[in-house]
Amino acid sequence: MKAAVVREPFGVDHLKIEEVEAPVAREGEVLVRVTRAGLNPVDVNVIRKKILYNLKPVPHIPGSEAVGTVEEDSGSFKKGQRVIIYPRIFDGTCEMCLSGREYMCQNGGIFGVASNGGYCEMVSVPYRNVMPYSGEISEDTASGLSVGALTAYHALKRVRAEAHNSILVYGASGNTGIFAIQLAGIMGMEVSAVSGKPWISDYINGTLFDEYSKVSGTYDIVMNSLGAEHFKGSMEHVAPGGSLVTFGVLTGSATELDIGSVYTRERSVIGATGGTRKELQEILGIMKNHEIRMPVEKTLPLEMIHYAFELFQKRNSGRILIKPSQ
Ligand SMILES: [Zn+2]
Numbered sequence: 076m077k078a079a080v081v082r083e084p085f086g087v088d089h090l091k092i093e094e095v096e097a098p099v100a101r102e103g104e105v106l107v108r109v110t111r112a113g114l115n116p117v118d119v120n121v122i123r124k125k126i127l128y129n130l131k132p133v134p135h136i137p138g139s140e141a142v143g144t145v146e147e148d149s150g151s152f153k154k155g156q157r158v159i160i161y162p163r164i165f166d167g168t169c170e171m172c173l174s175g176r177e178y179m180c181q182n183g184g185i186f187g188v189a190s191n192g193g194y195c196e197m198v199s200v201p202y203r204n205v206m207p208y209s210g211e212i213s214e215d216t217a218s219g220l221s222v223g224a225l226t227a228y229h230a231l232k233r234v235r236a237e238a239h240n241s242i243l244v245y246g247a248s249g250n251t252g253i254f255a256i257q258l259a260g261i262m263g264m265e266v267s268a269v270s271g272k273p274w275i276s277d278y279i280n281g282t283l284f285d286e287y288s289k290v291s292g293t294y295d296i297v298m299n300s301l302g303a304e305h306f307k308g309s310m311e312h313v314a315p316g317g318s319l320v321t322f323g324v325l326t327g328s329a330t331e332l333d334i335g336s337v338y339t340r341e342r343s344v345i346g347a348t349g350g351t352r353k354e355l356q357e358i359l360g361i362m363k364n365h366e367i368r369m370p371v372e373k374t375l376p377l378e379m380i381h382y383a384f385e386l387f388q389k390r391n392s393g394r395i396l397i398k399p400s401q
Contacts, residue, residue, distance in 0.1 A: 078195030111218035113140035141193025178349030229350030238263030303327035
């Protein structure tokens with residue numbers, strides 16, 4: 076099968092389309108033909124080997140976000156069934172897994188980071204990593220749920236978001252931001268967002284600031300996955316008793332924090348990563364009754380992966396997707 080393989084010394088120049096042996100489903104696994112795979116910051120970091128997590132195997136097939144169709148009957152899965160791959164490898168037995176936090180499994184990691192990922196025609200994954208989804212959800216949108224939507228939804232849960240809360244989302248046009256503003260709206264929150272992309276106004280029912288310097292007011296929840304560059308500024312918009320939730324370091328990971336402004340106003344800084352399978356199922360449940368849209372700028376064949384990454388860096392008008400297989 077065809078696969079995008081990156082090898083030492085890593086970097087986009089060392090990412091090549093190669094013919095590799097197709098995987099075979101072992102006991103308890105299901106073979107999935109990958110029909111869409113998303114591009115996310117984590118995948119860029121894997122290719123550049125600038126990753127906070129354990130990266131294996133090397134040479135490596137990246138691609139943390141993927142959906143596909145079941146290739147052959149296996150367990151309760153039927154050939155042709157459309158499935159989402161839950162993107163965390165986990166053992167189900169460690170303390171984290173037993174407390175319902177399989178996304179932080181002590182012996183696991185991210186699909187496409189701690190294991191080969193979805194930038195290939197076929198993957199074999201454990202039953203517990205495969206989730207069927209309704210035919211009413213397009214393959215394109217489905218491909219954004221396991222990382223983009225799940226990260227956003229889990230972050231909202233981490234700060235115990237409630238209907239009466241106000242929220243300010245930084246980077247609203249990003250892979251997670253686009254879901255955060257829609258999910259927050261569906262949950263009944265008062266939504267504000269910062270984004271320099273005018274098209275984002277079609278996705279937000281609330282206030283849009285087109286520049287960071289124009290942001291005003293304070294909010295119960297500030298969601299900021301942009302990292303160091305906007306951290307300090309975003310803290311100023313956290314209301315007394317409110318929370319800032321973060322899950323990304325796009326602009327760097329070291330920043331200053333005024334500890335006084337944290338404790339005197341009882342503000343919280345909360346980290347979030349990934350999400351549970353239950354939460355992914357909840358998102359699919361929400362989508363039965365509510366429309367959640369994901370803008371797609373381009374869907375490209377696997378052979379055009381380099382161009383896909385070029386487009387991804389520009390982040391023009393929506394998601395960049397790879398179509399490894401029909
Ligand atoms: Zn575990």
